[in-house]
Structures are given as structure tokens and as C-alpha cells.
Amino acid sequence: MHALIVIDVQNDFCPGGALAVAEGDAIVAGINTLMAEADCVVLTQDWHPAGHSSFASTHAGKQPFDTTEMPYGTQVLWPDHCIQGSIGARFHMQLEKDRAQMIVRKGFRADVDSYSAFFENDKTTATGLHGYLQERGITKLTLVGLATDFCVAYSALDGARLGYDVTVETALCRAIDLNGSLAAANAQMREAGVTLA
Ligand code: VGL
Ligand code: ZN
Numbered sequence: 001m002h003a004l005i006v007i008d009v010q011n012d013f014c015p016g017g018a019l020a021v022a023e024g025d026a027i028v029a030g031i032n033t034l035m036a037e038a039d040c041v042v043l044t045q046d047w048h049p050a051g052h053s054s055f056a057s058t059h060a061g062k063q064p065f066d067t068t069e070m071p072y073g074t075q076v077l078w079p080d081h082c083i084q085g086s087i088g089a090r091f092h093m094q095l096e097k098d099r100a101q102m103i104v105r106k107g108f109r110a111d112v113d114s115y116s117a118f119f120e121n122d123k124t125t126a127t128g129l130h131g132y133l134q135e136r137g138i139t140k141l142t143l144v145g146l147a148t149d150f151c152v153a154y155s156a157l158d159g160a161r162l163g164y165d166v167t168v169e170t171a172l173c174r175a176i177d178l179n180g181s182l183a184a185a186n187a188q189m190r191e192a193g194v195t196l197a
Contacts, residue, residue, distance in 0.1 A: 001039060001040065001136060001137045001138045001139060001140070002038070002039055002040065002138065002139075002140040002141075002142065003038070003039070003040035003041070003042055003133060003136070003138045003140070003141055003142070004034055004035060004038035004040065004041050004042070004141075004142050004144070005042045005044065005117060005141055005142070005143050005144075005145075005155065005159075006031055006035070006041065006042070006043045006044070006095075006100075006144055006145050007044050007117065007143060007144065007145030007146060007151045007152045007155055007173075008044055008045065008046045008082075008145055008146045008147070008151050009024075009027070009028060009031065009043070009091055009092050009095050009145050009146060010045060010046060010082055010088065010089055010090060010091055010092065010146075011087060011088045011089070011090055011091075011092060011093075012046075012081040012082050012086075012088035012089065013046075013081075013082075013146040013147065014092055014146075017081070017088055018079050018080060018081040018082075018088050019078055019079050019081040019082075019176075021146050021147050021174045021175065021176055022174060023174050024092075024146050024147075024174050025092060025094075026174070027144065027145070027146075027171075027172045027173065027174060028092050028094045028095050029094070030144075030171065030172045031095065031144050031145070031172055032094070032095065032096045032099075034142070034144065034169070034172065035096055035099040035100075036096075036099065038142075040101060040102075040133075040136055040138055041099050041100050041101050041102075042100065042101065042102045042103070042104060042117075042129065042132075042133075043091065043095075043097060043100040043102070043103045043104070044103070044104045044105075044106060044117045044145070044151070044155075045082075045089065045091070045103055045104070045105045045106070046081070046082035046089070046106060046107050046114075046151070047082060047084050047089060047105040047106060047107055047108050048081070048082050048083055048084065048089075048107045048108065049083070049084055049108065049110050050080075050083055050084075051110065052080075052083075052107065052110055052113070053070065053075075053110060053111050053112070053113065054075060054076075054077065054078055054107070054113040055077065055078060055079070055080045055081075056077035056078065056079065057079075057080055059077060062077050063077075064077060064078060064079040065077065065078075065178060070111075070112070070113075070121070071122075072112065072121055072122040072123065073121070075113055075121065076178065082107070084108065102129075102132055104117055104127050104128070104129050106120070106127055107120075109125070112125065114127070115150050115151045115153075115154035115155075116151070116154035116155045116157070116158045117129050117151070117155040117158070117159075118130055118155060118158040118159065118162065119158055130162055133164075138164075139164060139165060140164065140165045140166075140167075141159050141164045141165070141166045141167070142167050142168075142169055143155055143156050143159070143166065143167070143168045143169070143173075144168075144169045144172035144173055145172070145173060146173065146174055147173075147174060147175050147176040148168070148170065148173040148174060148175035148176075148182060148185065149175045149176055149177060149178070149181040149182040149184070149185040149186075150176060150181070150185075152168060152173050153168075153185035153186075153188065153189055156168050156189050156192070156194045157188060157189060157192050157194070159194075160189075160192040160193050160194050161192070166193075166194045166195065167194070167195040167196075167197050168189060168194055168195070168196050168197065169197050170196050170197060171197075
């Protein structure tokens with residue numbers, strides 16, 4: 001069985017949003033088409049409390065896109081984004097979210113960020129998605145969404161590590177591309193056996 005995992009297609013990652021990804025909205029129509037054909041559709045939703053530790057505004061003297069050291073490693077600091085209940089946290093208006101069978105929210109713990117759909121950035125706290133997919137008999141994943149070099153890549157790498165056959169549909173993803181992060185993510189995904197389609 002095969003699942004389509006749609007990563008963070010939310011207003012704040014689209015043009016006009018707080019952490020806008022260039023052309024983030026250009027992938028919505030194509031994702032709707034894929035969702036209509038998929039057996040299992042999962043959406044992820046970045047879902048931070050105000051004052052989240054991944055926000056630059058939470059750290060005195062820090063600017064967006066600086067980094068800081070967290071107990072679990074280096075963390076990029078972002079503009080405030082995807083705050084629980086905000087319009088920026090909603091899915092893009094044209095995304096056919098009614099097709100979702102499961103919605104995974106992530107990043108809701110104040111002190112740890114969560115890029116991956118499977119594990120938070122401490123690499124140990126699980127979101128529960130693996131259990132869900134296992135119970136549904138899913139072995140193959142297709143990943144699409146935002147952003148290629150952060151949440152999509154982290155999800156793909158964790159998925160491959162958990163033993164799924166993972167394809168990233170790159171035409172239906174867009175990247176932040178911070179200091180070469182896209183090239184690095186693509187190399188890591190290839191090395192991990194992820195198919196970049
Ligand atoms: C993401 C940075 C911060 C993403 C989420 O969806 O790729 N990136 N939060
Ligand atoms: Zn976030």
C-alpha cells in the first residue's frame with residue numbers, strides 16, 4: 001500500500017506568508033490531482049505555540065535565519081510562523097484538504113522544533129505517523145510540499161530510515177534554499193536511497 005504525504009502546504013509558507021517559499025503556491029493544483037488518485041492521503045501541519053523556541057523573536061539579539069544551539073543540536077531560527085489557530089497556519093485555500101484521511105500536527109512543543117513528519121528535531125520524540133502508516137499496511141511513500149530542504153527532506157530521510165520506499169516528487173515541492181541547504185538535502189536524500197522524481 002502506498003501513501004501520499006503532503007507536507008506543510010500552509011499560508012505562511014506561500015507567497016505573502018511569514019516564511020514564504022518562492023512559488024510555494026504553484027504546487028497546489030498538482031498536489032490536488034495526486035490526492036484524488038491516492039489510496040491514503042496524509043497532510044502535515046506546522047503548528048507552533050506563540051513564543052516557540054524556533055522563532056528568532058524568542059531569543060534576545062537573534063535575527064531570523066540566525067542559528068542557535070539547542071540541547072538537540074543546531075537550530076535555524078525562523079520568523080514567527082504557523083502559530084496555532086492563525087490564518088498563516090491554515091492550509092492553502094485551494095488545497096483540497098477534505099481529501100485528507102489523517103492530519104499530523106507537529107512543532108507544538110515549545111522547546112523543540114519538528115521538521116519531520118515522523119520525529120521532532122530531537123530525533124526521538126515521535127509524532128505517531130509511523131504507527132498509523134504501519135497499521136494501514138503502508139510500505140511506499142510519495143512526499144510533496146514545503147519546504148523541500150527542511151520538512152520534506154527530514155521526512156524523507158526519516159521515512160527511508162524507518163524502511164519505507166520513499167519518493168520525493170520534486171516538481172511538487174519548493175525550497176527555502178538557505179546557504180546551500182537544497183543541494184545538501186538532495187545529496188543526503190540520494191545517499192539515503194530516496195528517489196528524487
Ligand atoms: C518548515 C522551517 C520551519 C518547513 C517549518 O515546513 O519546511 N521550515 N518550520
Ligand atoms: Zn515551523
